[in-house]
Amino acid sequence: MKKQTEKKHGLWAIMKPVMFEIRMAILLASLGAISLIVTLILLSLTLTSIMQETPMEILGIKFNLFNTIILLAIMTVIAFLSRFYAFVVSHLGAFRLEQILRTKLSQHLADVPLGYIISNGSGTLKKVMQNDVRALHAFVADSTPMIAKSIIAPTITLIALLIIDYRLALASITVLILGWIAMAYAMRDSKVLREKYEQSQSNINKAVIEFAQAMPVVRTFDDGTSSFKRYNDSLLAYKENLSNWMKISAISAKLGMIILSPLPTLLAVLLTGTILLNNDSLELFALISALFLSTGMADAMMPVMWLQNFIKKSQASALRIQEVLDIPSLPISKEPKTPKNFDIEFKNVSFKYDNIENYALKNINLRVPNGSVTALVGPSGAGKSTVAKLIPRFWDVNSGEINIGEVNIKEISPQVLMDTVSFVFQDTFLFQDTIYNNIKMANSKASKEDVINAARAAQIHEFIKTLPNGYDTMAGDRGANLSGGQKQRITIARAILRDTPIVVLDEATAFADPENEEEIVKALANLTVNKTVIMIAHRLSTIKDADQIVVFDQGEIAEIGKHDELLENKNVYKKLWNNYEKASQWNLEKGKSHE
Ligand SMILES: Nc1ncnc2c1ncn2[C@@H]1O[C@H](COP(=O)(O)OP(=O)(O)OP(=O)(O)O)[C@@H](O)[C@H]1O
Numbered sequence: 180m181k182k183q184t185e186k187k188h189g190l191w192a193i194m195k196p197v198m199f200e201i202r203m204a205i206l207l208a209s210l211g212a213i214s215l216i217v218t219l220i221l222l223s224l225t226l227t228s229i230m231q232e233t234p235m236e237i238l239g240i241k242f243n244l245f246n247t248i249i250l251l252a253i254m255t256v257i258a259f260l261s262r263f264y265a266f267v268v269s270h271l272g273a274f275r276l277e278q279i280l281r282t283k284l285s286q287h288l289a290d291v292p293l294g295y296i297i298s299n300g301s302g303t304l305k306k307v308m309q310n311d312v313r314a315l316h317a318f319v320a321d322s323t324p325m326i327a328k329s330i331i332a333p334t335i336t337l338i339a340l341l342i343i344d345y346r347l348a349l350a351s352i353t354v355l356i357l358g359w360i361a362m363a364y365a366m367r368d369s370k371v372l373r374e375k376y377e378q379s380q381s382n383i384n385k386a387v388i389e390f391a392q393a394m395p396v397v398r399t400f401d402d403g404t405s406s407f408k409r410y411n412d413s414l415l416a417y418k419e420n421l422s423n424w425m426k427i428s429a430i431s432a433k434l435g436m437i438i439l440s441p442l443p444t445l446l447a448v449l450l451t452g453t454i455l456l457n458n459d460s461l462e463l464f465a466l467i468s469a470l471f472l473s474t475g476m477a478d479a480m481m482p483v484m485w486l487q488n489f490i491k492k493s494q495a496s497a498l499r500i501q502e503v504l505d506i507p508s509l510p511i512s513k514e515p516k517t518p519k520n521f522d523i524e525f526k527n528v529s530f531k532y533d534n535i536e537n538y539a540l541k542n543i544n545l546r547v548p549n550g551s552v553t554a555l556v557g558p559s560g561a562g563k564s565t566v567a568k569l570i571p572r573f574w575d576v577n578s579g580e581i582n583i584g585e586v587n588i589k590e591i592s593p594q595v596l597m598d599t600v601s602f603v604f605q606d607t608f609l610f611q612d613t614i615y616n617n618i619k620m621a622n623s624k625a626s627k628e629d630v631i632n633a634a635r636a637a638q639i640h641e642f643i644k645t646l647p648n649g650y651d652t653m654a655g656d657r658g659a660n661l662s663g664g665q666k667q668r669i670t671i672a673r674a675i676l677r678d679t680p681i682v683v684l685d686e687a688t689a690f691a692d693p694e695n696e697e698e699i700v701k702a703l704a705n706l707t708v709n710k711t712v713i714m715i716a717h718r719l720s721t722i723k724d725a726d727q728i729v730v731f732d733q734g735e736i737a738e739i740g741k742h743d744e745l746l747e748n749k750n751v752y753k754k755l756w757n758n759y760e761k762a763s764q765w766n767l768e769k770g771k772s773h774e
Contacts, residue, residue, distance in 0.1 A: 194318075218254040219475070330486075333483075339468075359439075518585070518591060528578070529542055540735075555729050570600055636702065639669055671699070684714040
């Protein structure tokens with residue numbers, strides 16, 4: 180079973196769609212390598228003919244100057260063309276694989292529960308989609324010709340050497356084996372050392388990112404000593420790991436490199452050849468061709484090591500890509516149903532996050548009638564956001580069911596569910612595009628007038644008009660040049676344009692200043708008119724008029740009712756309200772003392 184999984188997840192499994200290109204590239208590069216070997220043999224024949232002053236003859240071809248030049252020219256053309264086309268084919272394959280993998284990954288991620296992406300962080304997925312896919316591109320583009328150079332060429336050379344003279348072949352192999360032993364000794368602990376080295380390198384990256392991201396905090400609270408110390412410490416650890424590695428492997432690695440350079444092989448072949456020549460047991464042609472060919476064998480050794488390393492790194496990238504492709508998709512009903520209305524009902528719903536032992540929600544029973552406003556309140560971590568995120572199926576429940584218009588949301592097609600529920604998050608995301616397109620993305624069929632009307636209703640139109648390019652102003656990287664409240668109103672405009680019958684609002688006014696809050700409240704009022712609304716709010720004053728307030732405590736519903744009823748109950752809500760009033764009072768007094 181394990182073998183099967185490994186097989187499925189292997190580097191070559193992921194390369195399957197471009198196997199034709201890979202094989203062609205290896206074949207063409209091998210042809211190039213073979214023509215080089217033939218060229219070397221031709222040169223040896225010519226040189227021997229010149230030295231012996233009689234042209235050698237093989238397969239009826241006399242190796243005089245004219246014939247040799249023609250054959251060399253043919254071989255050179257074959258070598259050039261096959262290498263050129265190996266390069267073209269391997270790069271075409273690499274681009275095709277990159278495109279196939281990116282499409283596959285993005286299509287799969289569109290089917291994966293959104294909650295998975297939230298829980299695992301989009302950063303990790305971004306790395307897989309960019310770095311790992313690029314690593315496999317490099318593998319197909321660069322390693323396939325290298326396979327010919329480092330595996331096929333030396334094998335054919337060895338065979339040729341063995342045919343020419345097995346004793347000279349043995350002499351050159353002995354040197355290469357010695358070089359390999361020295362290199363293997365240098366690499367003896369390389370796995371552990373490399374891991375340490377990579378860890379310290381990643382610690383430096385983390386420290387640099389932390390240092391840059393935390394700059395506002397550093398400038399406010401830290402004189403730089405503690406944050407800079409972390410960066411400095413990671414640099415020192417990196418230096419120590421690197422010098423340790425060097426100390427352990429430097430001498431044997433250098434020795435290995437010297438032995439594997441062509442010179443020692445040449446010397447060994449020359450020495451053996453001269454002795455054999457003196458004993459009259461070797462022909463001059465055999466020595467000359469062995470001298471030419473054996474350098475090629477030594478030259479191939481370094482690419483072999485490089486290739487080994489490349490394969491290991493690419494294998495790790497392939498595994499990470501496969502892991503993303505293996506994330507289970509959100510199950511989709513084969514016979515989807517359409518909701519009869521927009522009532523929402525939670526029936527005995529329990530839910531736990533994969534990585535957490537405790538249930539985030541326990542046995543929730545809740546009815547949100549069509550067209551009503553339901554507020555979710557409760558202490559931090561009580562489960563309010565989880566309830567909200569289960570409605571658009573960010574995750575599926577562990578037990579129980581959630582129905583919209585009497586249909587289990589698992590039986591509603593994802594497109595219909597998306598057209599039914601919209602979500603206004605605390606963390607607004609704007610694309611690096613114009614403000615116009617950032618709003619219009621909610622509804623591709625919307626006209627310019629629709630977009631402007633939505634912006635008006637979201638109380639952001641007047642502000643957009645003051646921008647240098649109006650609606651054509653770029654929203655900037657993650658909307659960096661807009662305030663939090665302005666970004667939020669742009670996302671509300673999006674939701675207004677989408678016009679779904681159910682709206683889920685998560686802490687929409689949490690970070691707004693009083694001026695922005697007033698506009699956001701107006702914008703939300705326009706968004707939620709005639710809609711089924713579920714709203715999470717810490718500012719209890721904004722939900723006093725809600726049709727029902729659901730109070731959560733430790734993943735369970737503690738109370739349900741209207742504001743006044745809940746205050747009379749003198750239970751969790753009453754406590755929350757008292758705390759809220761105290762905090763508001765405190766803010767007011769603080770405000771006064773500042774006047
Ligand atoms: N993505 C997640 N992965 C694992 N656990 C989570 C995740 N999101 C929330 N939790 C846990 O689930 C429980 C409920 O969290 P939830 O965010 O729903 O609470 P909340 O009432 O909305 O809190 P807050 O008011 O602070 O936003 C908490 O214990 C929280 O730690």
